[in-house]
Amino acid sequence: RSVGLALMAAAGVLVLVRRLTLQRLLRIGVAAALLTVAVPLLARSLSGPLAPSVLDSKRASALWRLAVWSDTVGLIRDHPAGVGAGNFEHAFIPYALAGRSKPGEATVFRSPHNDYLRLVSEEGIGGALLLLALLVMVARELHRSPAIARWRSEPGVLLASCGAFLLVEGFFQFPFELAFPSLL
16 A cells, blocks of 8 residues: 555656656556456455455554554654654553553564654654755755756656655655665
């Protein structure tokens, strides 16, 4: 689900910089919708990602993630300066136990499954605002660069579409914990 949203954001960038026409995007969307309908109809058994148990598991996972996000907001409220880099896992335990996520004995949350909440909870509101200001400055300078050509050159399109993908995916996952997305 998160990858689908991130791909839509990347496609939106391609439409904005006129590398992908709205008409072609619509055709791709219709084809994807038809595949989404056809695959379950053609499946002989409800196994794999279509199995009811898998769908129930995904639903439970989404509800649990919302609970973790809610409990993380409580952590940020109590520690606006942050709990320190890499300390989310330990600082979050009392919030999880007292909050909505209530993990079992075998469950420890290393991350809130949201890079933005993790950033604010570990580095604080000031650290997050500083990073945001730096990213805005880099994006503005890239936008002005002749090599990027206001995001319409080949490197510009690549950076903008990949950046849009990662910005959306960072809301649902933790891509910036990996080297390649962080370097991008």
